[in-house]
Amino acid sequence: MGEQRSDPGEGERAHRPEGGSRALAADVAQAARAIRDGGLVLMPTETVYGLAADAGNARAVAAVYEAKGRPSFNPLIAHVADVAMARRIARFDARAEALAQAFWPGPLTLVLPVADERAVCDLARAGLDTVALRAPRHPLAHALIVAVGGPVVAPSANRSGRPSPTTFADALEETGAAAAAALDGGACRIGLESTVVALLDQARLLRPGAVTREQIEAVIGPLSEAEADAKRSPGRLARHYAPNAPVRLGVTEPVAGEAWLSFGPAGSGPFNLSPTGDLAEAAANLFAYLRAADRTNPMGIAVAPIPDGGLGEAINDRLKRAAGFVG
Numbered sequence: 001m002g003e004q005r006s007d008p009g010e011g012e013r014a015h016r017p018e019g020g021s022r023a024l025a026a027d028v029a030q031a032a033r034a035i036r037d038g039g040l041v042l043m044p045t046e047t048v049y050g051l052a053a054d055a056g057n058a059r060a061v062a063a064v065y066e067a068k069g070r071p072s073f074n075p076l077i078a079h080v081a082d083v084a085m086a087r088r089i090a091r092f093d094a095r096a097e098a099l100a101q102a103f104w105p106g107p108l109t110l111v112l113p114v115a116d117e118r119a120v121c122d123l124a125r126a127g128l129d130t131v132a133l134r135a136p137r138h139p140l141a142h143a144l145i146v147a148v149g150g151p152v153v154a155p156s157a158n159r160s161g162r163p164s165p166t167t168f169a170d171a172l173e174e175t176g177a178a179a180a181a182a183l184d185g186g187a188c189r190i191g192l193e194s195t196v197v198a199l200l201d202q203a204r205l206l207r208p209g210a211v212t213r214e215q216i217e218a219v220i221g222p223l224s225e226a227e228a229d230a231k232r233s234p235g236r237l238a239r240h241y242a243p244n245a246p247v248r249l250g251v252t253e254p255v256a257g258e259a260w261l262s263f264g265p266a267g268s269g270p271f272n273l274s275p276t277g278d279l280a281e282a283a284a285n286l287f288a289y290l291r292a293a294d295r296t297n298p299m300g301i302a303v304a305p306i307p308d309g310g311l312g313e314a315i316n317d318r319l320k321r322a323a324g325f326v327g
């Protein structure tokens with residue numbers, strides 16, 4: 001399988017940065033105009049596709065929540081062009097500076113005390129006095145934010161509770177109907193949402209992702225293990241990233257009627273997340289394979305055990321949510 005990695009254009013994308021940019025510059029200008037006019041845009045990033053809107057425009061942000069069917073207490077990430085834009089929106093301490101320096105542009109979101117309350121409207125922050133910021137590395141996302149000239153909110157472009165789209169076709173299928181413009185960036189290189197770290201009193205990992213716990217701790221020291229209170233870590237809904245079929249985890253022998261997301265040399269079938277046991281490859285394939293498996297209308301989706309270190313923490317977090325285990 002793996003149609004999202006082997007579609008025409010793969011070779012062409014391979015030697016371009018971040019998986020390639022198929023959309024033309026004119027598309028970016030058009031998309032930026034749509035955003036400034038209060039419209040929504042499907043935006044590729046290196047993690048997953050986002051449904052983008054002007055962060056300061058409450059009506060546009062409301063349309064994003066509506067298109068996703070998302071509970072409005074779940075705040076959005078504001079995407080910035082660079083650290084300079086981020087510093088105008090939030091208060092950066094030494095830890096924030098160090099993490100931005102180490103991992104931006106890239107798949108790391110920082111939750112910080114808000115400085116300019118209008119740059120990212122109240123609705124996008126779900127009324128919190130904090131704001132989530134990320135500078136994406138994907139050239140189309142970066143170009144779009146630069147052309148808009150300010151922060152762009154973009155939740156993953158799936159309808160609420162569904163797996164995040166990692167291909168242009170999946171993004172169109174999820175929320176394309178609500179978008180005034182769409183930028184085709186091909187398949188997302190990473191395939192999992194960004195790591196979310198709150199830097200409020202203590203530093204906490206709110207969502208594991210492509211930047212691993214170990215990488216973050218190497219820069220700012222140990223992350224707090226204490227549970228953040230619910231208001232500080234919204235969005236940790238149990239049934240999230242879920243396909244239609246029930247998901248069963250840790251399965252080495254699927255039963256008849258189940259689609260099997262296998263892993264490593266012992267795996268088999270059309271949905272081996274990584275025949276060589278490479279976690280980055282498995283992360284990139286995860287959501288697309290969940291969707292592809294789901295499309296075969298199986299009795300259930302069985303998933304092979306995935307080792308928990310490094311990127312495995314983020315993969316297992318998404319899998320537990322897909323199975324409905326995490327509260």
Ligand code: TXA
Nearest residue numbers: 047049050075076130131132155156193194232234235
């Ligand atoms: O990779 C990504 O982060 C993708 C791409 C499009 O950039 N975006 C994404 O956005 O995954 P979304 O909205 O699906 O996830 C945002 C996460 C949620 O878990 C939300 O609760 C958390 O960030 N978040 C946002 N603002 C927050 C805040 N002020 N405090 C705590 N968590 C926050």
Ligand code: MG
Nearest residue numbers: 155156164193
């Ligand atoms: Mg999401």
